[in-house]
Amino acid sequence: MRKKRAVVPGSFDPVTYGHLDIIERAQAIFDEVVVAVIENRAKNQLFDLSERAEMLRDEVGRWPTVSVDTFSGLLVEYMKKERAQIIVRGLRVMSDFEYELQLALINHELAPEVETFFLAASGRYSFLSSRVVKEIASYGGPVAEFVPPKVEARLKKKYLLERG
Numbered sequence: 001m002r003k004k005r006a007v008v009p010g011s012f013d014p015v016t017y018g019h020l021d022i023i024e025r026a027q028a029i030f031d032e033v034v035v036a037v038i039e040n041r042a043k044n045q046l047f048d049l050s051e052r053a054e055m056l057r058d059e060v061g062r063w064p065t066v067s068v069d070t071f072s073g074l075l076v077e078y079m080k081k082e083r084a085q086i087i088v089r090g091l092r093v094m095s096d097f098e099y100e101l102q103l104a105l106i107n108h109e110l111a112p113e114v115e116t117f118f119l120a121a122s123g124r125y126s127f128l129s130s131r132v133v134k135e136i137a138s139y140g141g142p143v144a145e146f147v148p149p150k151v152e153a154r155l156k157k158k159y160l161l162e163r164g
């Protein structure tokens with residue numbers, strides 16, 4: 001039987017416990033999971049591509065079938081290159097739905113062999129996003145509940161440097 005290879009794409013700026021929850025559940029379903037960090041050109045990232053990938057690698061080591069990679073350009077092109085047919089995305093609140101459905105439909109239109117698989121975010125992470133984590137950290141607020149200790153330390157360092 002062909003192995004089921006799934007890709008969990010995202011900005012991961014930075015990775016949160018919400019992302020890790022989705023990755024953990026994906027690796028329990030699929031044979032292989034590639035966490036693909038996008039080199040967003042349009043978006044303003046707090047962490048550069050290598051930092052974002054490094055933070056993920058620090059966390060996913062506990063799951064032997066999960067690897068971390070980076071990509072730029074269209075996701076479906078990356079999927080073809082990687083010979084992967086499943087995109088895994090987490091859905092948190094209703095406001096995610098419209099954007100995620102559009103993304104899934106466009107990707108399927110561009111590459112009919114590619115399917116998007118949605119996982120409902122666990123209740124305790126349904127409010128969590130990298131954006132709110134960065135906002136809290138930027139004011140010196142507590143983020144230990146939302147991100148792993150190494151990510152928390154990097155956030156502190158970034159914002160301390162920014163404040164000068």
Ligand code: PNS
Pocket residue numbers: 009010011012038073074075076103106107
């Ligand atoms: O973590 P994010 O920022 O919500 O992830 C969004 C991501 C990376 C999955 C999405 O922006 C994406 O796939 N970008 C690559 C460009 C692409 O293929 N877009 C879809 C067709 S318009």
